[in-house]
Amino acid sequence: MKSIFLLLGLAGLILPGSAVTADGGMWSTTSVENVGYVSLEDIRSFYKLMPIAQPKGSGTRAVGNGTVTLIFGPGPRVVSIHGLRCTLSHPTRPDDKGDILVSKTDLLKLIDPVLRPTYIANRRAIKTVVIDPGHGGHDSGTVTDYAREAHVALMVAGKLAGELRQRGLEVKLTREVNQHVSDQSRVDLANQATDALFLSLHLNCGRSDVSGIETYTVAPAAPGETERPANEHDAANAALSAALQSSLVRKAGAKDGGCRRVNYSLLSSLRCPAALVELGYATNREEAESLNSDEYQSKLALALADGIAAFAAVMNPETQLKALPPPPPPPAEPAKVEPPKKKAESVKKSTPRKRRPAQRKKSNSRRRKR
Numbered sequence: 001m002k003s004i005f006l007l008l009g010l011a012g013l014i015l016p017g018s019a020v021t022a023d024g025g026m027w028s029t030t031s032v033e034n035v036g037y038v039s040l041e042d043i044r045s046f047y048k049l050m051p052i053a054q055p056k057g058s059g060t061r062a063v064g065n066g067t068v069t070l071i072f073g074p075g076p077r078v079v080s081i082h083g084l085r086c087t088l089s090h091p092t093r094p095d096d097k098g099d100i101l102v103s104k105t106d107l108l109k110l111i112d113p114v115l116r117p118t119y120i121a122n123r124r125a126i127k128t129v130v131i132d133p134g135h136g137g138h139d140s141g142t143v144t145d146y147a148r149e150a151h152v153a154l155m156v157a158g159k160l161a162g163e164l165r166q167r168g169l170e171v172k173l174t175r176e177v178n179q180h181v182s183d184q185s186r187v188d189l190a191n192q193a194t195d196a197l198f199l200s201l202h203l204n205c206g207r208s209d210v211s212g213i214e215t216y217t218v219a220p221a222a223p224g225e226t227e228r229p230a231n232e233h234d235a236a237n238a239a240l241s242a243a244l245q246s247s248l249v250r251k252a253g254a255k256d257g258g259c260r261r262v263n264y265s266l267l268s269s270l271r272c273p274a275a276l277v278e279l280g281y282a283t284n285r286e287e288a289e290s291l292n293s294d295e296y297q298s299k300l301a302l303a304l305a306d307g308i309a310a311f312a313a314v315m316n317p318e319t320q321l322k323a324l325p326p327p328p329p330p331p332a333e334p335a336k337v338e339p340p341k342k343k344a345e346s347v348k349k350s351t352p353r354k355r356r357p358a359q360r361k362k363s364n365s366r367r368r369k370r
């Protein structure tokens with residue numbers, strides 16, 4: 001199955017002729033309560049999308065182009081980006097022309113990086129994944145009759161580590177046994193590396209009828225607020241959470257709790273792209289029983305690994321060269337658009353597949369030894 005980025009814009013599908021960053025003073029901005037807003041009409045025109053009629057009374061506004069759909073609402077805090085439900089940092093607002101206004105923060109730090117991750121200005125290659133199984137030791141996290149958070153997180157982390165190593169990524173675990181680890185040591189481990197992403201694994205708690213997976217990243221600084229170290233990677237964080245959440249929902253078959261923003265102190269001091277995934281609700285009997293099963297833990301690990309691999313692929317600066325036509329093309333050579341797309345597909349898919357049987361056997365036997 002395709003990752004959200006292949007569905008969306010990795011190959012420059014959305015903006016065939018444009019290599020313009022969505023950044024800068026190009027947007028005409030309206031300020032409401034110190035928040036800068038851009039009209040949906042301007043967004044639509046920038047991405048070359050068309051309005052999509054919505055059922056009366058649905059409370060939604062949609063634009064799309066056959067490849068990508070953006071649906072705002074219902075409610076002012078929600079946008080679905082090609083079916084992926086994301087929470088906006090600032091509510092959308094109606095304007096006086098019957099249009100809606102979308103905050104510039106949400107445009108630049110959520111919508112654009114999910115649509116066009118290869119345009120993230122400070123992206124860098126990801127070679128190390130710091131997996132952080134939440135809690136541990138005297139801190140068991142949420143404990144119910146059906147699941148123990150610290151234990152399930154550790155189990156999934158171990159399986160994920162195996163999946164990622166098979167994909168050639170360096171893996172570090174903040175804990176490998178049931179022991180207490182301070183938030184600071186978790187952060188330090190990630191901040192030591194210059195090529196890392198950080199993924200914290202947790203279980204949620206709530207009403208017994210609530211279930212599903214949610215992915216959290218640090219909230220962009222509010223107007224007037226000082227940026228936290230992690231805000232340097234707001235755009236990459238959005239792309240990471242989209243990659244993880246879409247993979248989890250599709251491959252693990254879990255209910256989609258969406259991509260959300262938070263101010264957890266653990267995430268705030270990280271200096272690399274980072275996300276915290278609530279893998280399910282320990283308080284929901286059915287989901288918790290799945291979370292305890294070896295089979296579902298493996299499914300989650302595989303989905304997380306695929307999401308990380310998709311993110312790592314678009315974060316690699318070389319990806320742009322392979323997947324996108326060269327940026328601002330002075331129109332001299334018109335015949336270079338098709339080959340790079342094919343290349344991106346075949347480099348990614350066929351090469352590893354050919355070698356798979358041999359590799360698998362090797363890594364399986366390596367695994368069994370442990």
Ligand SMILES: [Zn+2]
Binds near residue numbers: 134135141149202203
């Ligand atoms: Zn937790």
